[in-house]
Structure formats: C-alpha cells, structure tokens
Amino acid sequence: MAVVTMREALNQALREEMLRDENVFLMGEEVAAYEGAYKVTKGLLAELGDKRVIDTPITELGFAGLGVGAAMAGLRPIVEFMTFNFSILATDQIINSAAKMLYMSGGQFKIPIVFRGPGGSAFQVSSQHSQAIESWFAYFPGLKVVMPSTPADAKGLLKSAIRDDDPVIFIEQERMYGNKGEVPDDIDFLVPLGVADVKREGKDATIVARSLMVPVALKAAEVLEKQGVSCEVIDPRTIRPLDIGTIIESVKKTNRVVVAEESHPFCGVGAEIASEITERAFDYLDAPVKRVSSADVPMPYAKNLEERAIPGVEQIVAAVREVAYL
C-alpha cells in the first residue's frame, strides 16, 4: 500500500480502467495535451493515445450530450468537467438525456457514463467558480452521485463508477486533490457505490459529513474527544443511492446528529438526511438534527469572507455541543 495524493489515486483509477476496457474513453477540456487543469489526467494521453484521451472545445452541453450518445451506442465515456460549475451548461443532457434514457426507452438504453471533475469550494475564485451543486443531481432518479473524501475511496469509487452501467456524477473536491493517504495497489480494488463508511467510531453524537467536510469533522471529533464528547463520523460517500441504514444505526446508538456540508442549506442533501432520520428514527433522537452548512450566500472573493462562508471545525464543535445540550 502506497501513500499517494487524491489526484494520483484518481489518475490510477482512470489509467487502470482504461487499460482494462478499451470501450472506456476520456474526454473534456484540457484533459489530453495539457494533462488536466488539475493534472488528474497526467500521462494518460502519452500512454493511451488521442483516440482514448480527447481534448474537447469549450462546449459543455455538446460534449456531455456527445458522451451520452456514445454510451447509447455501446461505449463507456468518462466526461471531465474542468469544474462542476461548468456542468451547469450541460444539465439538459445530464438530466433529460442521461438520467431518463433507460426509463423512457422501457429499459432498452442504459447509459454507462461518468461525469467527473472538481466541485465544491475552491480557493478565492468567487461566486461562479466555487459552489457545491450535488443536491441538483442527487434530486434525480436515474443518476448516481458519488463524493469521495480520501484517496483510497476516490480510487475505489471511481473504478466502481466506471464499471457501473448507469450515469454517475463523480464530484471530487478542488481543495482536496493534494490530500494524501494510503491507497491499495491491487488493480481490482473497488469501493462499492451506495455504501457509507464509518470514518471514526464514537458513542455520544453522530456527525454525517461528506467530501471536504470529512477531514473537518474528524478534526472536530478530536477537539470534542478532549472535551469528553465521543463522536462517530459517517461519510456516506455515495449521495444517491444514500446508505441511510448505516446513518440510522449510528443515530440509534448516539441519539444525536449533526450533518456537516459545504453546500447551501436550503433544499440541500443535509435537509434530506435530516428528514430521513426524522422519519426513521425520531424516537431515538434526544435533540433535533442540526445542520452545519455553508452560509446561504453566493461565495465571496475576499479571504476573510470566504473563510466565514465555509463551515470549519469550530462550527461543527459548537453544533455537536448544541445537540448534546452542553
């Protein structure tokens, strides 16, 4: 097991799956010659050639739809969005074509495609380049939505996503590409979609966190441990389908929940998780489910304002203390 960055882990997954199946190809802006705006696709053009690794024009709706069409005809495209901010231009093809094709064709046309790229907050790039939009995609039946928080999960989940026969939205976190962790070398190492991971065990409160909020929640748990509060940190890893069972089991044990997310609170994934917990485990709750989300504002540029907009360790600590009535 080697220690590698999230970026390298994703690169390994892409390379291994493209070598395994020649129907897998990768397309997107700057993925080939430039080797990726975030260098996730480094070395792939040189090794796999320009038939498999394709630079596209800046034409998100067009190449997203082209990918869906190629999937209808039997290929397994990986479409990179330079960032998920730009996927907004492609949502017609993702939602109206990819998500619905199997259903409206009466089960005839599956769409094995992965739409991947960085999402969530970035470093001081203001409102249009720094936002979390997973709740948009998670809303739609037909899509699967994955958000890894460690290099090992990133590799194992991306490999599963590429092998999956459904459209998968795979959101990497722009701030986490350099995060390091141990990653298995086994080329058949897979992390199944739809399975949450208990990142830390605890007994007093549950923190449900995804993507960037996982390391923040783990730090908060350390702080709280010193204050005598034992926290369990659960990473759903897949937003849709959501492994609510693992969350409910934890709630039944701890009776207190905080959902931490860097997306906006209104109509967000955290709201869905809170609602599920209320419906399934109301009698086990000793306090209302508490959400910690980004400020409900467009992302500002100024460093101090940006820092205030994204949840940090202190907010999670405060939220856990609130549900524990401390």
Added chain:
Amino acid sequence: MAKANYEVGKRTPEPSRLGADDTSATGVMDEEAPETANSETIHKEHEAVKEAQKSRFEEIGRDTLISLYHQMLLVRRFEEKSAEAYSSGKIGGFCHLYIGQEAVAIGAISAIRKDDYVLCSYREHAHAIAKGMTPESVMAELYGKAGGCSKGKGGSMHMFDQKVNFLGGHGIVGGQIPLATGVAFASKYKSTDQVTLCFFGEAAVNQGAFHESLNMAQLWKLPCIYICENNQYGMGTSLARAMSSQDISQKACAYDIASEFVDGMDVLAVREATLRAVERARKNYLPTLLEVRTYRFMGHSMSDPGNYRTRAEIERHQERDPLKLFTASLKEEGVLTDSDFQRIEAEVKEQVEKAVRFAEESPLPNEDELFTDIYANPIEPGKR
C-alpha cells in the same frame, strides 16, 4: 437538376425541382411565379424534366418506388388514425403529427442500411415506422400500453427500438443533436461504417446544441447526417419571426460542413440528397447538413389553435402535398395503375387497423413497471 457540391463548406444553391410542379421549389408559394420567356422554352423545359424523371425512375427501380409510396401512405394513414384516437381520448399527452412532411422521413431513411442509426425529435412516429418498427408497437406506445415499443413509459415523444437502431424520440428541442453526434462518434471509435441520421426541426437550429454539435462533428470528422426538417414554424412562431438569417443550409459554412438545400416535398430528392450524404459519411467519416424545406399541414400538436397562419397558406402548401406529387409522378411514368393504388390503399388500411387492434388489446403496463428501468445496476444501499 442541381448537383450536390461536395466541396467542404459549399452548398447547392437551388433545390432539386424534379418531380415537383412548377411552383417555387422552396415550397414557399407566396412569391410570384417567375416570368417565362415563351411557350417554346416552357415546352423544352418540360420535356427535359420528363426525360430526367424517366431515367431517375429507372435508376431507382420499381420495387423501391412502390415501397416508398407504400410507406408514405402508411405513415399518412397512421397519423390520421392517431389524430382520431387522440380526439377520442385513447391517446394522451402531447401528440405531434407528421402529416405533410412524410417525404422527408421516408426518403431519407430509405437511403440507409438497417444497421445505421436514426435519432429524432418528438415528431417521430413516421421515422420509427420507416426505420423498421412495427406500426403495432408505435400505436401501442401512443396508447400507453405494455406492448408499446417503450413499454408504455415513453409515449408519443419517446419511441425507441434497439433492435432496429432507432435511438429515440427526444423531447427537448435540439437535445437529440449532441446525442446523434455521439452515436456517430461511437461508430468511428469502433471503426464501423455505420452512419447516423439526425432529424430536427428548423427551430432547433437556434439552440446551442446544434452549433456545438456541428462544430465537433466536422472537427472530429464524424459520420453524422444532420437533417433539418424546415417546416417553417417552431410551434406557432414562423421562421421569419425566429431566425435572423434564415438560410439554414448556409449555416454549415460556419463549421466547414458540406450542405444541401433539398425540396422536402419530393421524396426522391430527399432520398438522393441523403444517399450523397451517406456516401460521404460511410466512406470518409464526414458529416453533412441537409436543409429540407417542407411544411406541416396539421398543428404543432393536437392542441394547436392554428391562429398564427391562414387556412389559405396551408391550402397553398397542400397543393404540393408530397403524397399527391409522388402519386402523380408514379401515374405519369406508368409505375402504378389505378388498381395498384387501390390495392396499396387497402393494404395500408389493414396495416393501420391491425396496429389499432393491437394497441386496443394490449394490456396496460403492470403497475410494478413504475419502479423498473430506473437503473441498469440497481443498488441496495449499504450492501457490499
């Protein structure tokens, strides 16, 4: 006849006029007929047209001519029956009829192989049948029955049949254009010689999807044939009110794509233009844009108030009804006799009645179907 120009970016300035009457070949008849020199010239021109038509018919062959006629009549009667079934509440939702445009789907699809691909907009009943889907499976889909081609889940706008490479009916204007481009991309990726026909209305040309797709198709040399069925109205908005530059075939120049302007009321002209495009696509992986000028005789959908155009305008276009024009040519050339026409009419009537019977008798989808076909690999959350 105007020859196709195969040089990239060039276009045929005039539509084919063979087999048509002497009105404006664009199908727009508001303009005055051009001044003619004298009766002798007219006679000579007429003789030349007749000669050309004769050799054209010989080249195509009797069987194909009859098949084209049969299919055009079939989809005409099929749509008339659909309108009737819609009015009596048997068909729900939106129902976009194709009456008036038959020469386009039938002519173009007659130019491709069974293993080639077709993608369409939501006005696709005729294309589905032309591609080899049974009228039964299309009618049952309109009825929302289990025997429909999409198991009753798609309806009028979403006909699919993987067995004949009919890749849908798509409901968002222009949405099928990137998809078709991707299907063509897959053919090239797999080094097959399959081509893709992509049908869309002229209103889709204003969508970004059209421009983004044509750009990539020529950039990457994809075997996709873009067939713009210019019926001159996007729902109730005329072309003149919606498009700043209305010469659609010329828009191909922006992407260095070869293009042709085609008389969409002439089934053979559509077939011939498509054959030329197919050759380019199959041999050299090159895309083509065809602007096929046609006219929709019915409303945009069954709920169209029709207040945006006059009855007189529709009637003018009906003088060049593609079925009527083709019937006249077939008679003139002696391909079919009156009794042949009667026989085909009877055959078609039986086909449509059979389709309706099948749809009527087909069961409703099982209610469990509500929850199937959402995922190809359904996941039970939490299960490793």
